[in-house]
Amino acid sequence: MEYKEITIYDIANKIGVSPTTVSRALNNHPAVNEKTKSKILQVAEKLGYRSNFFASNLRSKKTQNVGVIVPRLNSSFQSSVIAGMEKIANETGYNLIISQSLESIEKEKTNARTMFNSRVDGLLVSLSNDTANIHHFLPFKEKGIPVIFYDRTPEEGPFSSVVIDNTQATYNSTKHLIQQGCQQIIHVLGKLDINIYANRLKGYKYALMDHDIPFSLDKVLQSDLNENSGEELAQKILQMKPFPDGILVSNDICAASCLQTLKSQGIKIPEDIAIVGFNNDMVSRMVEPKLSTTHYPGYEMGEVAMKNLISQLEAPSKTIQKTQQTVTLRSHLIIRASSLRKGK
Amino acid sequence: MEYKEITIYDIANKIGVSPTTVSRALNNHPAVNEKTKSKILQVAEKLGYRSNFFASNLRSKKTQNVGVIVPRLNSSFQSSVIAGMEKIANETGYNLIISQSLESIEKEKTNARTMFNSRVDGLLVSLSNDTANIHHFLPFKEKGIPVIFYDRTPEEGPFSSVVIDNTQATYNSTKHLIQQGCQQIIHVLGKLDINIYANRLKGYKYALMDHDIPFSLDKVLQSDLNENSGEELAQKILQMKPFPDGILVSNDICAASCLQTLKSQGIKIPEDIAIVGFNNDMVSRMVEPKLSTTHYPGYEMGEVAMKNLISQLEAPSKTIQKTQQTVTLRSHLIIRASSLRKGK
Numbered sequence: 001m002e003y004k005e006i007t008i009y010d011i012a013n014k015i016g017v018s019p020t021t022v023s024r025a026l027n028n029h030p031a032v033n034e035k036t037k038s039k040i041l042q043v044a045e046k047l048g049y050r051s052n053f054f055a056s057n058l059r060s061k062k063t064q065n066v067g068v069i070v071p072r073l074n075s076s077f078q079s080s081v082i083a084g085m086e087k088i089a090n091e092t093g094y095n096l097i098i099s100q101s102l103e104s105i106e107k108e109k110t111n112a113r114t115m116f117n118s119r120v121d122g123l124l125v126s127l128s129n130d131t132a133n134i135h136h137f138l139p140f141k142e143k144g145i146p147v148i149f150y151d152r153t154p155e156e157g158p159f160s161s162v163v164i165d166n167t168q169a170t171y172n173s174t175k176h177l178i179q180q181g182c183q184q185i186i187h188v189l190g191k192l193d194i195n196i197y198a199n200r201l202k203g204y205k206y207a208l209m210d211h212d213i214p215f216s217l218d219k220v221l222q223s224d225l226n227e228n229s230g231e232e233l234a235q236k237i238l239q240m241k242p243f244p245d246g247i248l249v250s251n252d253i254c255a256a257s258c259l260q261t262l263k264s265q266g267i268k269i270p271e272d273i274a275i276v277g278f279n280n281d282m283v284s285r286m287v288e289p290k291l292s293t294t295h296y297p298g299y300e301m302g303e304v305a306m307k308n309l310i311s312q313l314e315a316p317s318k319t320i321q322k323t324q325q326t327v328t329l330r331s332h333l334i335i336r337a338s339s340l341r342k343g344k
Numbered sequence: 345m346e347y348k349e350i351t352i353y354d355i356a357n358k359i360g361v362s363p364t365t366v367s368r369a370l371n372n373h374p375a376v377n378e379k380t381k382s383k384i385l386q387v388a389e390k391l392g393y394r395s396n397f398f399a400s401n402l403r404s405k406k407t408q409n410v411g412v413i414v415p416r417l418n419s420s421f422q423s424s425v426i427a428g429m430e431k432i433a434n435e436t437g438y439n440l441i442i443s444q445s446l447e448s449i450e451k452e453k454t455n456a457r458t459m460f461n462s463r464v465d466g467l468l469v470s471l472s473n474d475t476a477n478i479h480h481f482l483p484f485k486e487k488g489i490p491v492i493f494y495d496r497t498p499e500e501g502p503f504s505s506v507v508i509d510n511t512q513a514t515y516n517s518t519k520h521l522i523q524q525g526c527q528q529i530i531h532v533l534g535k536l537d538i539n540i541y542a543n544r545l546k547g548y549k550y551a552l553m554d555h556d557i558p559f560s561l562d563k564v565l566q567s568d569l570n571e572n573s574g575e576e577l578a579q580k581i582l583q584m585k586p587f588p589d590g591i592l593v594s595n596d597i598c599a600a601s602c603l604q605t606l607k608s609q610g611i612k613i614p615e616d617i618a619i620v621g622f623n624n625d626m627v628s629r630m631v632e633p634k635l636s637t638t639h640y641p642g643y644e645m646g647e648v649a650m651k652n653l654i655s656q657l658e659a660p661s662k663t664i665q666k667t668q669q670t671v672t673l674r675s676h677l678i679i680r681a682s683s684l685r686k687g688k
Contacts, residue, residue: 020364065458074423082417095458098442114409114439118462227626256630282571286600288632
């Protein structure tokens with residue numbers, strides 16, 4: 001298609017100065033006098049010269065854009081996180097650019113490159129479940145562009161992160177199910193390569209251990225944790241011997257869908273099986289019986305991650321934090337009808 | 345913070361050529377010989393010179409980035425649309441950058457500027473409900489950067505769009521409620537300045553008219569269409585005289601939340617009040633009784649919008665479409681238990 005980008009040559013021709021002078025003026029070089037500089041800026045604006053490094057350099061070297069890379073946008077949790085980020089960004093004059101990795105490290109690399117080339121001032125990332133290393137974020141580190149990870153964070157590396165205590169959270173849910181009389185508890189989670197799921201599994205194990213219930217790998221099921229996999233999960237559970245009396249699922253969408261399917265097959269919730277989800281999504285309040293779940297403070301996580309990023313961006317260079325830090329936010333168990341087995 | 349951007353001066357100093365030569369080489373100017381050009385490109389890459397206009401110009405003047413501006417990301421509908429866009433983008437080697445206007449024209453303007461300065465190859469937009477004019481998209485038109493609107497589209501202007509027939513959709517829902525014996529039907533929708541809601545109101549009116557039911561503005565309620573406003577809506581309905589026997593809500597989240605609240609107050613659904621939502625979100629399948637709704641083909645809308653954009657991007661300049669076109673996708677009513685009043 002027809003697409004003519006204005007270059008420094010066009011500006012130079014228009015005014016009758018050399019391209020070097022234009023480049024220098026746009027770069028705020030002292031060798032160009034103020035009058036010429038002002039003329040060049042005027043013409044640049046009139047011709048629609050797009051602010052690139054030179055132009056934005058004139059201001060503060062900053063674009064006021066913060067990049068966000070999420071695994072998937074179709075998640076209530078990520079939506080809440082982004083809403084929290086936007087709140088702080090709006091208050092402080094920053095703008096978000098968002099992209100999703102779709103759980104692929106290759107796409108995450110492309111996203112990181114795009115964000116880098118778009119000159120974001122900082123980057124907030126929740127890793128794809130496919131991400132084996134974080135080399136693609138090192139160029140940011142080298143350029144001094146701050147990167148903060150949240151929720152799904154790398155185990156190592158020179159970056160700060162914001163998380164919840166996933167081990168404690170599933171410890172609490174599992175203990176609650178045990179206290180409600182459950183002995184055969186299924187734990188459904190995502191890929192164990194992701195640290196949040198590995199940590200949740202630990203919490204489940206520790207709670208069983210502390211209550212003298214044997215741990216068995218047969219009771220740990222991996223899942224895509226979506227609506228369809230909730231139905232498949234229910235079908236799998238219906239075949240199980242001994243029949244489980246508790247299910248702990250790593251998100252509410254999958255848990256709600258499993259609950260609906262089990263009910264449609266005549267299973268009573270929570271009498272036959274108690275169910276606990278994770279996240280406190282809207283759907284946990286809409287199913288019947290309402291779903292017990294862990295309140296995951298997504299909105300707050302977004303706020304904290306963005307605040308920390310901005311404090312790094314706006315810190316005078318001498319006070320900038322040199323060491324990485326991990327902020328852990330509090331989550332809590334919400335007990336609803338899906339796991340309250342009265343009489344037990 | 346410490347942040348040193350590599351400029352053409354650094355490259356020039358490193359090699360011992362003039363900045364103009366570097367700029368020309370990066371711009372693929374014929375006056376620079378191939379050997380020097382290759383050396384300059386090598387050094388530029390080694391120093392971490394960031395691809396800006398000059399560099400990307402060397403390839404195809406394209407960044408392979410497509411911008412998307414949505415009102416809000418915390419919507420199942422927008423998530424589905426974006427998933428459809430990503431599918432096509434991935435297949436064709438494009439990358440999405442997404443931002444949300446949060447229903448504010450000011451933020452939409454900032455987003456448009458950010459996308460413009462980030463040099464997106466094209467832009468896909470669903471308007472904020474605050475957007476009174478689309479002047480902020482004209483710079484794209486002037487530069488020949490294609491913009492396609494979807495879902496919430498401008499009534500006029502030089503742009504193409506992808507929509508559903510909103511009038512037909514609510515006509516069908518309203519007619520269904522009437523056929524189920526409803527006579528006092530409440531219609532709940534967003535701001536009437538947005539053409540989709542104005543068109544939906546038409547469909548409701550026409551269906552009443554065609555069935556000799558008088559239209560009354562008292563029965564049209566505006567709402568934020570979220571979980572909270574669903575509860576408020578239910579409270580309002582409980583006070584109404586005469587008591588309504590049907591509710592048509594412009595999304596499923598608000599409809600599901602209203603349904604739950606009415607039920608908790610002893611109202612029988614659908615016997616006392618039949619309810620129909622819009623969008624076919626997951627929550628419509630999770631409430632009890634399951635919610636009748638309009639299947640809105642969000643994923644398909646995303647695919648179609650992206651395909652049309654890419655065909656404009658990749659068309660030879662002579663064949664590029666000069667006139668705007670509107671693509672209308674088919675939606676359909678899904679009848680579930682929330683509106684099936686047997687015996688009537």
